[in-house]
Amino acid sequence: MDLHYFLYGIYPYIVLAVFLLGSWLRFDYAQYSWKSDSSQLLSKRYLRLGSNLFHVGVLVLFLGHFAGLVMPVELWHSLGISDLTHQWIAIIAGTIFGMMALAGAIILLIRRLTNSRVKATSRFMDIFILIWLILTLLAGLSTLPASIHHAYENDPSVMLVLGEWVQSGLSLQIQSALLNEVDWVFKIHLFFGLTVFLLFPFSRLVHIWSAPLGYLMRAYQIVRRKPRTL
């Protein structure tokens, strides 16, 4: 078993298992830790700028990755979006929102390390996950020259291969061989990105699961009935 097969054939399943089971266990057994751990109460300085840049950037990146890699290409074809257009959209959006997220994350990291109150209340994982996200973003942004090069050569194949690989993984029949020919920068980004999901249940990222979307729709009053046991 070579490293390539481990990283892109086995590791994704370890990640997936840890991500799902870990989240479940934490949700069931450590409810009080299920939170975003906001430090807004301790210091507001730079938080609004950093946090908004980061969150807007990262949310759009997530949606973009989801749309580009998980949704079947046929969907986009049927909407009249060619693979090449698709790639250009990915490059432009990725650049803009990737830079936003990166700038935001760097501001947040500086704040976390220099603001004495925030620093004093930071756990190791709070700092580590932020650094990891920055590295992932940097790796993602470093794929841009290669992607632009592909786009100029009217060759969206790498993008399509990556999508195919993701889908193969999500459908539990992963084909690590698909990535054999892919440029190493993509592979590094993939590794970092996968690891984010591995770290997910152990960090404050779990708050993503609980995005308070329900509030948009919920009734004004909720009565939680007492369980009628005995």
Next chain:
Amino acid sequence: MSHLLERLQFFKRVKQTFSNGHGIVTEEDRQWEEGYRQRWRFDKIVRSTHGVNCTGSCSWNIHIKNGLVAFETQATDYPRTRPDMPNHEPRGCQRGASYSWYLYSPHRVKYPLIRGRLLNLWQQHRQQGKDPVEAWTAIMEDSDQVKQYQSVRGLGGLVRASWETVNEIIAAANIYTIKKYGPDRIAGFSPIPAMSMISYAAGGRYLSLIGAAMLSFYDWYCDLPPSSPQVWGEQTDVPEAADWYNATYIIVSGANLPMTRTPDAHFYSEVRYKGAKVVAMAPDYAEYVKFADLWMPVRQGTDSAVFMAMAHVVLKEFFIEKQVPYFQEYARLYTDLPMQVILRPIDSTDLDDVKAYASDRFLRASDFDNSLEQTNHPEWKTIVYDQDSQSFVCPNGSIGFRWGEDGLWNLKPQVGQQSITAELTCLGQEDGIVMVGFPNFSEEQAKLDYHKVPARQFTINGETVWIASVFDLLVAQYGVDRGFADDNIAKDYQAISAYTPAWQETVTGVKSADVIRTAREFADNAAKTKGKSMVILGAGINHWYHNDMNYRAIMNLLHLCGCVGQSGGGWAHYVGQEKLRPQAGWAPIAFGLDWHKPSRQMNGTSFFYFHTDQWRYERVEADQLLSPTAKAKYKGHQLADYNIIAQRLGWLPSAPHFNQSPLDLCQQAIDNGADSEQAISDYVAKQWTDGKLELAYEDIDNPVNFPRNLFVWRSNLLGCSAKGHEYFLKHLLGAQNGVLGDGEEGQCCQEIKWHEQAPMGKLDLLVDINFRLNSTGAYSDIILPTATWYEKHDLNTTDMHPFIHPLSEAVDPGWESRTDWQIFKGLAKVFSELSAKHLSGTYKDLVAVPLMHDSPTELGQALGVQDWKHDDNIEAIQGKNMPVLKVVERQFTDTYKKYTTLGPLLRDQGNQVKGIAWDTTEEYEFLEKLNYTEMEAGVSQGFPSLADDIAVCEAILSLAPETNGEVAYKGWQALSKKTGLEHTHLSSTRRDDKIRFRDIQAQPRKIITAPTWSGIESEEVSYTAAYTNIHEYIPFRTLTGRAQFYQDHEWMLDFGEGFCCFRPPVDLKDTQAMPDILKDKPHLRLNWITPHSKWGIHSTYNDNQRMLNLSRGGPVVWVAEVDAKSIGLKDNDWVEAVNANGATVARVVVSQRIPKGAAIMYHAQEKIINVPGSPTTEKRGGILNSVTRVIVKPTHMIGGYAQLAYSFNYYGTVGSQRDEYVLLHKIDDDRIDWLERELTPEKEQQRNPAVLK
């Protein structure tokens, strides 16, 4: 069920909807609620309370879970009040509710701690084979070694030690001090016994047994209103909070009820629903102002002017223009208004050809040829004019009747059994109208106001003098026109002359119309309700130098309106007195009087004023305070000199007494042939009068007169009440300090030897006993961990309600802590053991006792001050113009045995309170059975045990009249003999009641009416002060036996306070020198006001995380918006307040609430919480008292004169601090220095900052 699986049923969640779909019903899991339930679950509840100086005494349920205190809640099971009266509960406040945080907090002192450098020295000497006392001696005799640990006091470096080690060190230090200097060089400071009586008694008992001096606190805190002893001969007695509800008109002045009387404030609110009118006087928009119908924004420190003006209105409208029968009757019976005063001719060159007089002393029976047939103390019996017999008579009740005879010390309008009608004014029958000059201090230079007074002529020793009644003098003094064609008198309220409403407006800023209306309403209400007009007053007006003027102005108004002693009326002063209800049972135990009498006691203010060398920096000159009419024998003397004279004449106590050890003095006397107590006493007195011996205070900076060991427990002396904090650090402790003055002023003292070099580091050992490490602990050499208020058995009472409370051991004392009783017991044991080698045998100890109030020696010098020191014609007589020199025999080796048993004196000599004595055999025998007796052979064998905390509680409860009906009965019986009236009916219904410790643990119990107090516990009326004086004809314990408008002591008259007058705040001249950085920088000069705070009780709770979260989390100073704007200050900026005393740093709160010209720094924000360095002193930024110093007032030193006689916490100098000014300026954030650097040898050497010029 799994939370996740449940979430997966998202679409099945809604079981039902209602309100058109606006509401839904779900059956979601509610397990999460368990978390909250668990937080509030507990295993048991124990009743306890908070032993803190808040006058609260609130009953709390302490909830215990898994052996730990989980939380506390307010108990709501007080005995009910009568119908139509709100109940007391719930009692408590946000501070008490946060107490349990302390138990397991980082502040908790868990183990005995000791200054590391001291421990090193100790171990070195011990390892060389020295025994503990030798080791301590070796350290003490090397000044370098002493300096090693003294100079780092306050700079950390405390390490953990064992109980054995610290007990040995402390005992060794005590023994060394007793041997070398005398036991009066050891002192103990602990405040307010009522907040935890057993704890106070523990240290008090140990220290008293070894002959150390206990320091008073009530006067030192300036919570003692000297006016109360002056006017009533009563320390302080006040209505319970419930009695506010009986009032129908209330003025509140300087007492922030919702903030500092939180558990009681509901009565203040409820009485308004009943229809009472409430007027609030406060310079700021204080919390209590919100409740009021009228706010009088009075300029701070000028309150007396408002009340003088109100009394002016009342005198004019209710005494001169018309007479109210109730007021007239009250004035005749219960006040000195009908008493006759001699007028003394004065130099009146400023009046053309008009002879003028000043009011002098009261006329006495001894002034009459046959002394009006009074053979017993005629010079102590005052005189009225009887309308019935048309003659001067000597009515019952004056102080002369109190001692040496029985049955006539009462307030019945009688001479003996013969009825009289005392005349208030001689107008219509006067022999003439004379011009009397009254001192007026309202302007910079004191002057005389001349007014006309109707008077009679009288012949004393062949000389004709004018005499006038206090009433006639008072009306003139208040500037009320009586139609005598007096050019100087105000014709109406608009005239600007003392003391009209218009005049007061110029002084106080309060609208004169408001004052006139309030005065009228107040008096009118009192006339209609027989005295249900009340003034609630407090620290806000008592902490001024001339506090007695503020207070007496109020008392005058109340007495004119017949309010004092009436339920719902009178004087309601609430400042930290926390009434020690079972006092009579407690005192013998607390001061070891069951073994030795007397104990050694010292007035705190004078002790600290001298020993912290604040007298050296005194910038107020006594001469400036004198009246233009003063006889002024002591012109040119300084304030400190007056204190020395007072000690010499036996007016104030002293500790240390003399410049020699009191043990050595006795030994010397014996060596010179003295064979009895009397002979020793005479020998020492002779040495003294011959000039071979001098008072320690006359050479206070001589090392033989230093206090050597100081115990502080239940207190945060240094972080809280130490007015002149920086002087404490500099002179007493020898620590890093911020004193900026040079201290050359003291050179002018005439009675004190001047040492060019002021001493630094007088104390060899400072021991702090506390459950938390606070500012005092930080400066101490040894800290002993004590049990918290939830970890010990103790007693607690208050003046705010009539119930007696327990503190209970809800959980064991945490870590290595012990209860105070056990701490001092352990120390007594080690002390006794070490004494076997170093202090064995019997020692005779000379105790100098001042002329005590409530004892026959309060009859000192009746007719003038006779100072023997500088006049050979004056004889020094112990108990008259010299302290009483008593000899006490001590066996130091028996200290432990005596500490742990109730001594035989209580059985053999009985007990007493306020001069009333009774037999205690019965109670003593009861305690033998209840507590069991000591089995071990020795001096204590067979005596009731006091080994355990509960045994001590039971002893107090059994011995006190308040908790043992039989004792109350005996007390009233004894008083009945004195007054000749029957009083036992006051408590006879409860004669069989005995309140025991388990009873009060079950429910707080209402105490029994006792002669210790002037009010009664009854089902008909609420407790109110002076009730028995008015309704039972028991005299006030004053010269005249009545409430006194007039003070006729020579010093009172010298300082112009015979009558109450308005005296503006004193200029302390502390801002004359200015730091260089301020010379061209915007700054403010502000009056420094330090009231009690919302987020703490003194310094307690100020460092509690829960309170810090609710407040700003560190020290703050409040400044007016306009002031802040003028120097560009913004809210939350850092500021420094600085003057010659030192500097303090805090953040600023900018508020419209604060009046211009004042800065408010709330009391005792801890120095250990967020206090940076001061840019001026370069030392730690300090506390509220870093910029204050204490100044003493000569009139508070008077003694041996009826009500003006010393008693512990009763009379004496008070530590006022509110006349102070500071310079306040902004510190930029980047200039804030937290001083978190290593201590370098240079820094350590440089203990003092550069002197400000």
